Each structure stands twice: as structure tokens, then as C-alpha cells.
Amino acid sequence: MKTLHLSNRTISTNLPAFVMGIVNATPDSFFEKSRGGAEEALRLIDEGAEILDIGGESNRPGSEYVSGEEEIRRVIPVIEEVRRHSDIPISVDTRKFKVMKAAFEAGADILNDISALEDDEGLAPFCAETKIPVILMHKRGNPSTMQKNTVYENVFDEVNEYLERRVEFAKKHGIGDEKIWLDPGIGFGKNVRDNFELMRRCGDFLGGKYPLLMALSRKTCIGEVTGREISERLSGTIAANLLSVTKGASMIRVHDVKEAVDSLKVMRAFFEG
Numbered sequence: 001m002k003t004l005h006l007s008n009r010t011i012s013t014n015l016p017a018f019v020m021g022i023v024n025a026t027p028d029s030f031f032e033k034s035r036g037g038a039e040e041a042l043r044l045i046d047e048g049a050e051i052l053d054i055g056g057e058s059n060r061p062g063s064e065y066v067s068g069e070e071e072i073r074r075v076i077p078v079i080e081e082v083r084r085h086s087d088i089p090i091s092v093d094t095r096k097f098k099v100m101k102a103a104f105e106a107g108a109d110i111l112n113d114i115s116a117l118e119d120d121e122g123l124a125p126f127c128a129e130t131k132i133p134v135i136l137m138h139k140r141g142n143p144s145t146m147q148k149n150t151v152y153e154n155v156f157d158e159v160n161e162y163l164e165r166r167v168e169f170a171k172k173h174g175i176g177d178e179k180i181w182l183d184p185g186i187g188f189g190k191n192v193r194d195n196f197e198l199m200r201r202c203g204d205f206l207g208g209k210y211p212l213l214m215a216l217s218r219k220t221c222i223g224e225v226t227g228r229e230i231s232e233r234l235s236g237t238i239a240a241n242l243l244s245v246t247k248g249a250s251m252i253r254v255h256d257v258k259e260a261v262d263s264l265k266v267m268r269a270f271f272e273g
Helices: 038-046 068-083 097-106 123-130 155-172 192-200 202-208 220-226 234-247 257-272
Strands: 002-005 010-013 018-024 051-055 090-093 110-113 134-137 180-183 251-254
Touching: 018 038, 018 257, 038 051, 038 068, 051 068, 051 110, 068 090, 068 097, 090 097, 097 123, 110 123, 123 155, 134 155, 155 180, 155 192, 155 202, 192 202, 192 220, 192 234, 202 234, 220 234, 234 251, 234 257, 251 257
Parallel strands: 018 051, 018 251, 051 090, 090 110, 110 134, 134 180
Antiparallel strands: 002 010
């Protein structure tokens, strides 16, 4: 059984992996149908999401960062409205201390940081103090430049070494082992071949000591393999998610919650015999 240790409780799932539903409180996220606010969040809860990931800054290739004030303006009303209806764990996709602090005070539970605590020195002490879990992701550069440098000598070793350094940084600042999750950053400064290498070996990062999030939903690498546009990548996403879970992923971050839950239920039945 997979577990997630929040600041004030521990949750678990009876599926092979947690299902995290994506709520993009942005006007420019790469999958248009994922853009929305509280209404979208509540719909994903109804579809079976176990965690919500709310973001106010697009990280798609070519996007530009926005201010912390703008992120707060986009994200906090969504969190507040969700909290009027549900106690579902809420993750916030941000790189900024001021955004995470405001989100935590509004009821958020998890930091999902594409910068792995690099971009804001206030984040690590805050996570340690509040005892919230943190998801540490690998990327190169920033979204506006990351796909201009996708060459690695050994992609797994380089991503693994980076995540190991960021884990040590988190622990040095008082974040407990049980609060650390990893994300290899599929699509963040990698080519299609390397993305699939990271999927194949996703359970091997840091020797499998830390649980892993895989964020594959409708990404470019799936489109490159299938020849499908973003709106047609659901089947490819389901296949990639299930294969990643068989390789060790403990959470999948998805746009299509209902389909993800159904596919994991079939997987569970298959392996239970």
C-alpha cells in the first residue's frame, strides 16, 4: 500500500499508485482542457482524484515565469473554494516561498517544486518547519530554454546525481526522509529517447529509497511516439502511466483522472490474481 505523510495526517491508496489530478489556474498551460479553477478541481475530485495539484504558473516548454503576486491571485481562490467542499490533499506547483506560504495558510498540504528547492531559499526552511512533503524535480534551465539543451552522456546517472544532491540539501535543512518525493522531470530538458529511459528506470532513482511521482500526461514524448496531437494522447498516456507504475512509480500526475483511476483498478485486479 502506498502512503503519503502530510503535516498532520497520513493518507494511503488502495490503488497501485496515487492519482494526482492537475488543475492549471493559468491561461497558457499546454493542454487547454486542463485550464480552470475550483470547478475543474471539484470535477476531478468527483472523478476519483486522491490529490489535487494546483498551479498558477505554466511550465510548458517556451513559457515565461510570472510573479509571485500573480500566482497567488490565481491559486489561492481555488484552494479556498476546494476547502469549502473537501479535505482532499492539495499540492501546489510553485517555486516560490511567498506562494507556498499563502497556499499553506489557505489549506494546501504539499509543495511540488520543479526547481527542487533551488529557486527560493525560503522554501526549504518553510517545508521543514511546517512538516509538509515536498516533491523534488529535475530540470535543466527554465521552461523558455530547457528544450535547447537535451544532450546527456548518461541521462539516468545525471538525473540521479542531481536528485541525490537535492535530497541532501532538503535533509540538511531539516526536511525528513518520509517527506521527500522525487520526480525525474519527464519533458524538462530531455529528448524522447532519454524520457523513455527515465521511465524504464524510474524505480531505481536513489536506489528506490524515496517514492516517485511520474508526470507523463499528454506530454510531447508521447506525441512523438504515437504521432498524436495533445488532444489525442490519452491512450498513450495511460500506457506510459501503467508501465511507469510497474517500474516503481508511486504517484501519477494526470489530466484525465477517471481514466487513470479505471486503468489502475484493472492493473490492481490483474496483479491480485
